[in-house]
Amino acid sequence: xxxxxxxRRVPQxxxxxxxxxxxxxxxxRLFAGVGYEAATTNAIAREADVPIGSLYQYFAGKEDILHAxxxxxxxxxxxxxxxxxxxxxxxxxxxxxVDRQIDPYIAFSxxxxxxxxAFLGAEVSADLAAAMAExxxxxxxxxxxxxxxxxxxxxxxRATMAxxxxxxxxxxxxxxxxxDTDPAFQAGVIAEYKRALADYIRRVAQGEG
Amino acid sequence: xxxxxxxRRVPQxxxxxxxxxxxxxxxxRLFAGVGYEAATTNAIAREADVPIGSLYQYFAGKEDILHAxxxxxxxxxxxxxxxxxxxxxxxxxxxxxVDRQIDPYIAFSxxxxxxxxAFLGAEVSADLAAAMAExxxxxxxxxxxxxxxxxxxxxxxRATMAxxxxxxxxxxxxxxxxxDTDPAFQAGVIAEYKRALADYIRRVAQGEG
DNA sequence: GTACAATACGAGTAATTACTCACTTTTATT
DNA sequence: AATAAAAGTGAGTAATTACTCGTATTGTAC
Numbered sequence: 382x383x384x385x386x387x388x389r390r391v392p393q394x395x396x397x398x399x400x401x402x403x404x405x406x407x408x409x410r411l412f413a414g415v416g417y418e419a420a421t422t423n424a425i426a427r428e429a430d431v432p433i434g435s436l437y438q439y440f441a442g443k444e445d446i447l448h449a450x451x452x453x454x455x456x457x458x459x460x461x462x463x464x465x466x467x468x469x470x471x472x473x474x475x476x477x478x479v480d481r482q483i484d485p486y487i488a489f490s491x492x493x494x495x496x497x498x499a500f501l502g503a504e505v506s507a508d509l510a511a512a513m514a515e516x517x518x519x520x521x522x523x524x525x526x527x528x529x530x531x532x533x534x535x536x537x538x539r540a541t542m543a544x545x546x547x548x549x550x551x552x553x554x555x556x557x558x559x560x561d562t563d564p565a566f567q568a569g570v571i572a573e574y575k576r577a578l579a580d581y582i583r584r585v586a587q588g589e590g
Numbered sequence: 591x592x593x594x595x596x597x598r599r600v601p602q603x604x605x606x607x608x609x610x611x612x613x614x615x616x617x618x619r620l621f622a623g624v625g626y627e628a629a630t631t632n633a634i635a636r637e638a639d640v641p642i643g644s645l646y647q648y649f650a651g652k653e654d655i656l657h658a659x660x661x662x663x664x665x666x667x668x669x670x671x672x673x674x675x676x677x678x679x680x681x682x683x684x685x686x687x688v689d690r691q692i693d694p695y696i697a698f699s700x701x702x703x704x705x706x707x708a709f710l711g712a713e714v715s716a717d718l719a720a721a722m723a724e725x726x727x728x729x730x731x732x733x734x735x736x737x738x739x740x741x742x743x744x745x746x747x748r749a750t751m752a753x754x755x756x757x758x759x760x761x762x763x764x765x766x767x768x769x770d771t772d773p774a775f776q777a778g779v780i781a782e783y784k785r786a787l788a789d790y791i792r793r794v795a796q797g798e799g
Numbered sequence: 800g801t802a803c804a805a806t807a808c809g810a811g812t813a814a815t816t817a818c819t820c821a822c823t824t825t826t827a828t829t
Numbered sequence: 830a831a832t833a834a835a836a837g838t839g840a841g842t843a844a845t846t847a848c849t850c851g852t853a854t855t856g857t858a859c
Contacts, residue, residue, distance in 0.1 A: 400836090419627075437819080517769055545779055609806095630846060631846080805854105810849105
């Protein structure tokens with residue numbers, strides 16, 4: 382999906398495959414901690430407990446590490462989407478639908494904590510940004526289809542617009558969660574947010590005015 | 591609000607005051623264009639058509655430029671908030687309130703286009719992040735007060751939570767606006783978003799369930 | 800018009816960083 | 830056990846970048 386220099390040595394033994402992942406994990410930690418630019422390749426190697434030379438056996442350069450990380454992240458995300466959007470929602474209340482869609486994302490974002498920091502900034506390369514945009518489009522498409530399943534009358538245009546709004550709201554939710562780390566407060570915010578989402582979905586599902 | 595080295599020469603003639611702003615403008619353009627890290631001080635000086643030595647007469651370093659820029663931005667934002675939250679909303683419909691609150695922010699974000707890019711990343715310094723968080727808190731506080739004006743029964747806790755949700759939704763709106771630049775589509779998204787905001791506010795105002 | 804201060808200037812520097820490469824060690828194959 | 834291939838290693842390098850400082854220019858006061 383994302384490729385550029387493809388100069389790196391392809392791991393052929395289990396040992397090197399492990400190191401590859403070790404480096405990626407270390408990079409993810411550092412990117413999250415100090416940001417992409419401030420994370421030097423030497424520091425990544427040190428964090429992974431791997432010599433700098435070994436790092437460059439598997440990665441063509443610093444940006445290549447970011448791209449590999451992005452690939453991993455995007456794959457996980459895509460899988461989440463597929464599971465999410467292929468689920469059968471017939472017979473469920475709107476509240477139940479919202480629960481089943483939102484909860485996995487919250488779990489995902491907790492697992493991949495901090496990773497997105499590296500991608501929120503403006504330092505990302507153009508094709509990485511494109512990959513993220515592609516993912517965003519897939520999300521909108523998935524939500525759109527789900528909305529049209531709820532309301533057969535919905536035009537493509539209106540469904541796309543509503544899906545964009547919902548995507549924005551969900552992203553906003555994650556932003557709101559970052560500002561306060563108190564679990565009780567976060568749970569409250571999530572509950573409130575779900576209500577808002579359900580209300581909006583209900584409005585769209587009912588044809589609205 | 592944000593200070594660190596304070597080593598810069600304080601402009602005493604009109605000429606140098608102009609240059610100071612010239613440099614800030616150039617920095618804002620470059621930060622928005624290529625990001626904070628990639629924007630070299632030499633490039634900023636070139637963009638501002640000012641020698642590198644002059645740049646360092648007014649700014650103690652690269653980070654100092656970012657801080658000065660942040661100060662300018664935060665001041666503008668704070669003024670916007672004050673105007674926004676001091677407005678008399680009695681007798682207005684929820685839809686009108688939403689219009690009057692959201693529209694100025696949209697105009698502001700268009701004027702300060704791209705600036706926030708420099709601040710969304712993880713590269714910001716700790717005290718700058720603190721300044722942004724402070725601003726966020728002020729927003730939540732303002733929304734909270736407005737909500738309690740709409741519904742006297744609202745506890746501080748619930749009002750704060752609802753305000754956090756609303757703040758998140760608005761931030762999500764700006765994210766959604768970035769993904770598609772088609773004005774017609776954007777206008778539609780804004781309209782949809784306003785509906786969602788109004789619905790949620792109405793729910794909170796009515797005591798909810 | 801002279802003395803003094805403020806400002807302008809940009810070549811140069813010290814420090815940092817992404818990345819290389821010549822060499823060693825480990826694993827696979829026969 | 831011998832050979833080859835794959836993987837490991839880190840001191841060193843070339844390039845970049847934030848920042849300095851000695852000098853030139855402009856403005857001010859008398």
